[in-house]
Amino acid sequence: EDQVTQSPEALRLQEGESSSLNCSYTVSGLRGLFWYRQDPGKGPEFLFTLYSAGEEKEKERLKATLTKKESFLHITAPKPEDSATYLCAVQRGSGANNLFFGTGTRLTVIP
Amino acid sequence: EAQVTQNPRYLITVTGKKLTVTCSQNMNHEYMSWYRQDPGLGLRQIYYSMNVEVTDKGDVPEGYKVSRKEKRNFPLILESPSPNQTSLYFCASSLGTGNQPQHFGDGTRLSIL
Numbered sequence: 001e002d003q004v005t006q007s008p009e010a011l012r013l014q015e016g017e018s019s020s021l022n023c024s025y026t027v028s029g030l031r032g033l034f035w036y037r038q039d040p041g042k043g044p045e046f047l048f049t050l051y052s053a054g055e056e057k058e059k060e061r062l063k064a065t066l067t068k069k070e071s072f073l074h075i076t077a078p079k080p081e082d083s084a085t086y087l088c089a090v091q092r093g094s095g096a097n098n099l100f101f102g103t104g105t106r107l108t109v110i111p
Numbered sequence: 112e113a114q115v116t117q118n119p120r121y122l123i124t125v126t127g128k129k130l131t132v133t134c135s136q137n138m139n140h141e142y143m144s145w146y147r148q149d150p151g152l153g154l155r156q157i158y159y160s161m162n163v164e165v166t167d168k169g170d171v172p173e174g175y176k177v178s179r180k181e182k183r184n185f186p187l188i189l190e191s192p193s194p195n196q197t198s199l200y201f202c203a204s205s206l207g208t209g210n211q212p213q214h215f216g217d218g219t220r221l222s223i224l
Contacts, residue, residue, distance in 0.1 A: 032210040043115070043201050043215030044154070051210065087154070091210060098144070098169065099213065103153040 002027045006088050006102035013109050016077045021105045023088030024070040032091040033071050034099060035064050037084045044087055047073075078109045113138045115216035117202050123222045124192060132187045132219050134202030142205045143185040144169070144213065145177065147198040154201065160185055161208050192223045 003026045013019055025033065032051050036044035048057040050066035057064045061082065063074040073086055085106045089099040115136045124130055136143065144159040146169075156169030160179040174196055176188040185204075189196060199220050203213040 034212060036215075041217070043203075043217050046212040046214070049210060049212060089154075098156055098159060099154075100156075100170075101146075101154040103151060 002090070002092055002100055004088060004090055004100055004102035006086075006105050008105060009103070010106045011108070013075075013078055013107070015079060015109055015111050018074070018076045018078070020075070021073040021086055021107070022070060023073070023102055025088075025090050025102075026069075027090045027092045027100065029092055030090055033066055034089045034091065035062075035071070035073055036087040036089065038087055038104070039084050047086075075107070078107075080109045080111050083107055083109045113214070115202055115204055115214055117200075117216040117219045119219060120217065121220045123224065125224050126193055127191050130189050130192060130221075132189075132200060132202075132221070134185045134187065134216060135183050136185075136202075136204040136214070137183065138204060138206070138214065139182065140204035140214075141182070141207050142211075142213075143179065144203045145175070145185070145187050146201045146203065147171065148201060148218075149198050157187070157200075189221075192221075194223050197221060197223045 005024050007022045035047040038044045048064040053068045065072045085104040087104045089101040118133045145157040146154040148154045155171045158177040160166045202216045205211040205213045
């Protein structure tokens with residue numbers, strides 16, 4: 001059975017305190033792993049796509065990495081505006097562009 | 112501005128009263144999808160469409176209908192809503208059915224009493 005597990009559920013960081021969010025997955029035929037950011041009252045906003053183990057992507061203070069079993073979203077020197085829920089999703093099987101989501105990590109960055 | 116637009120954003124209604132949530136995208140995307148988001152369960156796919164007149168079930172399709180008569184529109188229909196369909200609903204679209212990222216609307220909060 002396909003599974004995506006994100007940890008921790010919630011994370012509080014001081015401004016400037018770097019950390020990592022984890023997304024572990026079990027899926028048949030992984031076609032891609034996606035990271036999204038979701039702010040309260042908004043829809044998820046795309047951050048990264050990773051396709052194969054060893055791949056890394058960076059955007060400002062965020063860096064996503066992928067292994068055969070998990071992905072990490074590293075946040076370097078976070079700022080309060082990085083506070084959001086971060087969602088991981090896998091694209092599975094063949095054919096349609098269907099995503100299977102984890103339940104997210106709610107990040108709070110305290111000034 | 113490229114966007115996915117859902118209406119209404121909020122709706123409170125009663126059991127059994129048919130309702131439609133509209134979704135429109137202005138990016139000429141082929142693929143569109145509906146999700147519901149519930150606490151502790153994350154986003155779960157309801158239905159998706161790979162092109163006009165092509166729709167298919169996602170993981171939780173029971174109690175929902177969709178149609179795709181035009182490329183830009185993908186309405187979600189609840190013909191006889193029940194309280195267990197109270198949820199936050201998101202429409203999404205992507206350019207194709209490959210690895211393109213999905214773009215989401217801002218959600219519709221449905222409360223069914």
